[in-house]
Amino acid sequence: MKVTPEITYRHVEKSPVIDNLVHEKIAKLEHFCDYINSCHITIEKIHDRPRSGSPYRVRIDLTVPPGHELVAQRNPGESIQYEPLDAVIRQTFDAMRQQLAKLTQLQRASEKVGRYEEVPENIGFVTKLFRENGYGFLKTLDGREMYFHRNSVLHHEFDRLEIGTGVHFSPEEGKEGPQASTVKIVDKPGVCAGKASTTIIEPPLDW
Structure with missing residues (x-):
């Protein structure tokens, strides 16, 4: 990591046990990506005596070249039994590790075929889905957002897409600007992501 991680405690006592746990987890993130250039962690207590759920909230902000911003946050709600801070x-x-592993996997795969420096825009992540309307948006590895239509997804796999799915595509110029065509899933998309008309990525996955 190029910079020292910034760890902020709010209304939480900084104990050696918790501090050691945080640094241990930071070191494990670096096993997946050794070129993280910023890391900010916020650990805070937002409730003194919650009836259920956890009184704690933890947020991790990372930046990874060439300009990716990754955010993971956990704030266990009322439907979850009391969660201690270490949990x-x-x-x-764990949530951040999954994001980081997926990003580095796609970056390394594109490097192997010699395309990362030449055409990084050909690989991206799905960031928004409007299922009932049949379209969505993705972000390229260099941070640009592009529109794509259901008909542009190969093998009729639009319904298999979910937020964070990695895809390869061909860029083309549409009526309202650049858009993606020939969209092909390049990682495991998982199961069909529900029937909601709109699924929008939250800041924790904003590439």
């Missing part, structure tokens, strides 16, 4: 920290780092 919330572990959950948050």
Whole structure:
């Protein structure tokens, strides 16, 4: 990591046990990506005596070249039984690790075929889906957002897409600007993501 991680505690006592856990988890993130250039972690207590759920919230902000911003946050709600601080920290780092692993996997795959420096825009992540209207948006590895239509997804796999799915595509000029065509899934998309008309990526996955 190029810079020292910034760790902020709010209404939480900084204990050696918690501090050691955080640094241990940071080190594990670096196993997936050794070129993280900023890391900010916020650990805070937002409730003194919650009836259920956890009184703690943990947020991790990372930046990874060439300009990706990754955010993971956990704030267990009322439907979850009381979660101690160490458990919330572990959950948050696990969520960040999944994001980081997916990003680095796609970056390395594109490097292997010699395309990362030449045409990084050909690989991206799905960031918004409007299922009932049949379209969505993706972000390229260099941070640009592009529109795509259901008919542009190969093998009739539009309904298999979900937020964060990695895709390869061909850029083209549309009526309202650049858009993606020939969209092909390049990682495991998982199951069909529900029937909601709009699924919009939250800041934790904003590439």
